[in-house]
Amino acid sequence: MSNTTSRPVLRAAVRFLGSMNLAITLLVGVAMASVVGTVLKQNQPYPDYLAKFGPFWFEVFRSLGLYDVYTAAWFLFALAFLVFSVSVCLWRNAPLMMRAMRDYQEGRGRRQLERLKFRREFVSPCEITNARNVIQQALRRQGYRCRTRSAGPRHCTVAAIRGWGNRLGYLCTHSAVVLICVGGLLDGNVPLKVGTLLGRLRVETRDLPASEVPAESRLPRDNPSFRASVLIPEGQRADAAYVNVADGYLLQPLPFVVALRKFRIEHYQTGQPKSFESDVTLSKPGWTAPRDYTIAVNHPLSVEGYTLYQASFEDGGSRLRLQLHRWRSPDVEELEARVNTTVTRDEDGRELRLEFTDFRRFNLNPAPAEDGARRAFIDYGPSFTYRLRQADGTAREFVNYMQPVTLQGRAYFLSGVRDSPADELRYLHIPADEDGTPDQFLSLARALYDDSRWARVMPRVLEDAAPAAARDATLHSNLEQALRRLLILFRQGGLDAVLNFVNAVVPEAHRSAAGEAYVKLLQTALRAFYDDIQPPPRPVSAAAEQERNLFLKDAFAALSVLPLYGSPFYLSLSGYTEVLASGLQITRTPGKRVVYLGFGLLLAGVFLLFYVPYRRIWACLEARGDETRVLLAGTALRHEPDFDREFSRLAMKVHRDTGARPMPPVATLAGTPGQRET
């Protein structure tokens, strides 16, 4: 076979590499290895993996390359091995196949043909040349190409082949696999891996402006193949993009400057986003004028071999007008901030940093399904996100909504809080007052923190809670002290602290009664505070009274968890100017054409392989006086039952057209090989 080499070891190696068993093993092996990368989320920040697997397994998985399986050396090696194996197979078989297609094997003798599975034999009462012509015609009509060899006037053999496309299919599919893999390799990030391994490139992990990225983390401007991304805020420009590698990035300078004029989000009437579009202006030194384009999802922009895609968007530094409401101070502080900037505040002598991280104009949430079937969305309105960082570096994240959200008929200002991005947000529900503001709740909270107000309100609380105590001075004073302790407890630790206290000091049998009494007392106190800051109108209507009760219920629920909120103030949004940033992906893929050629070949090849049958038929003719003895024999690569039908039809036609004697009953496929028909 491989007569190119005479050394037996090499020959054995080539045979092994081109063998089916190896190819199948590699196919299945690559499939199994690919599973790993889908089960384990790829290319996440390393600390996430560390937190997930612990230090030992983190290190093991890292050394196996499991965080980026598809560029891991062993995976690429398996892939390369598969490509190599397919190439060897092609190299070995293609010449054989080409030769086989030209080789009609018209020299096959009667004895060889009699061993084939598909056979018919009969005697026709016509001359050998007539019989030959009939057979050739019948075969050609079936799509066969024929070649005839005469061995003297009394013998001749017609050899026919059909299905050249099938063999072409083999060549197409297998060369396609090689092309696709090679093209994919051209566009992959293997050169980056090699560069970082050799130390020519250093992955930058610090968050630096493009201009400050050191030279060893910069890729050449004329880099032929890369996949980079860049975030450009509206009104700004970029002349470089970032290629993410492992836990950092490399800077890819661009030959042009991309300026984002406007980023647009359009919405359907239901509220869901309909399209994301960026209006950009590109300028390049060689161009006479800057060029304007629009890039949208599914509509990338191709410029001089570079392709720009709409990949993502986020806030690009929206301007927020905020109001800071401290629990302990009646003054409202006006504040201006931009997203992605930090504001510092001094609270009780401690420095607090407010890191504004996001702003969203729309917050679509599935509406509670009332009719069951139709799911609609409601917009919770603008929200902003900030982190409150203490002097010791710990931070809490807050997400505040600008407008009240209606939940089960009541309107609340939502403020979500969490300690780490991995947690779910827990929401503080601040009840909106009649004017649709959080002000009444905020005054109520401030009243609770305002010791001077206590002296005024306390007697009223006691009067409401225990009218009898007014006559007994000792009882009155004890009760007042108890109430003061309770309120301090509530203020410091919320309802949890109160219930813990009950659990600690009250015997189990009386706990629930005591708990209820305390809650009742707290509610009474809250009502007194509320009456103090917002005296009820006289005379109070039933509806207004009900409204006050509901508000107090909500306020009590919110105050009960306020200490867990973990912030000395509430931040509300009074206005904003939105600035968006568009995330563009910029690529250069020289291998794309090769891959697409491979796709075309693969597709053509697969259909050729399956739907163009490869078949051979021989007719062995022997003149016997005026009669001709005909032996038809055939073989098919697959679809034998189909071939059986075709062969039978052909034989019947030849039989009829040559006017042969009635054909003896034939065993078609049932006949055992070598069995002669009578």
Place this chain on the structure above:
Amino acid sequence: MSGANISSGVGMSVAPLVMDTLPAEDAGAVDQRRYYRPFIALLWSACAWTLARYGRAMDGYEIIILLGVAAILTWLTRRYAPLRTLLLAVAAASLAAIVLYRHDLTRAETHFALKYFLSSGAATMWMCVLFGMATLAYALHWWRRSPYAGQLATALAWAATAAGLTAMMVRWRESYLIAADIGHIPISNLYEVFVLFCLITALVYLYYEREYRTRSLGVFVMTIISAAIGFLLWYSSSRGADAIQPLVPALNSYWMKIHVPANFIGYGCFSIAAMISVAYLLRERGGAFFAARLPPAAVLDELLYKIIALGFAFFTLATILGALWAAEAWGGYWSWDPKETWALIVWLNYAAWLHLRIVRGWEGRVMAWWALVGLLVTSFAFLGVNMFLSGLHSYGQL
């Protein structure tokens, strides 16, 4: 790997085929010719009318897709005659629905014919019911070997397919009635593609039922369709998934119209292949009971190969179309996204199967088991990825 050694047929073993004496083409010749020309004339006139009337509103891709569909149907209906009747029935029902709606979606609740038959919700329900009945009839046919039940089963399966296809067509129209910009082909979420899956699986099965003149596999294939129907009913009743949702921007592309159907021809074929494998294994090991009720093992084996080959060819097409689309939407023809990777795994799996079958000539039990396991892999690529993994391709979340 080549299998080039074609010249010796010796040593291959093929069991005798106990089939009908006449080749199927001859027997069905009359049927195949029946109103083919009028049908094709109608098809192309409809196509021409559409272009004349709406051509200006269509972009180049849509015109190409329209002409492509007409060409494919011309070819397909020539080989697959009952498709003509199906398409005429579906066209008539869909047009009736469009006329009855009179640009007003609320008529789905008020008009009798729409409410109970022609609105997409009602037609889908009819599809579910009819497929359920077809399953029972196929089971009865298989169990009692009753020819009448067999004919009934086939008729029910065709009726179910007609109902399902009508449901999709009408749903397409309904999406435009909600709002012009919401309108889209109904193959964009899990609910819609499940309907598509049932239809394609049924059509592929019914083709081979005709070709091989055996209804004994119907009960196996209908079982998997019934399972899909069960999921569909649960999904729409408990999750309200049957509501028409607007397209997310990434799906708003002409690629969807060709990528998704191609994919589901693949999924449908692989499912049928798995069910034929079940039949094969029962035939092999189940004794006389199954031997009397199933085609010979060699026929099953051949059918298994043909269906996997068909599925593989279309799965290849779908994956390539997906890559081309990804190159436009996600900025790269291959991103090792979980869905892509699982498509590759499915592809590699069946590539290995086909190599062993074609080149090594493996047949029988091992290949049947492999095709059965292949369905698990395919199901994971279809559903599991959406349920358990996240990625770019996260449409149709459960």
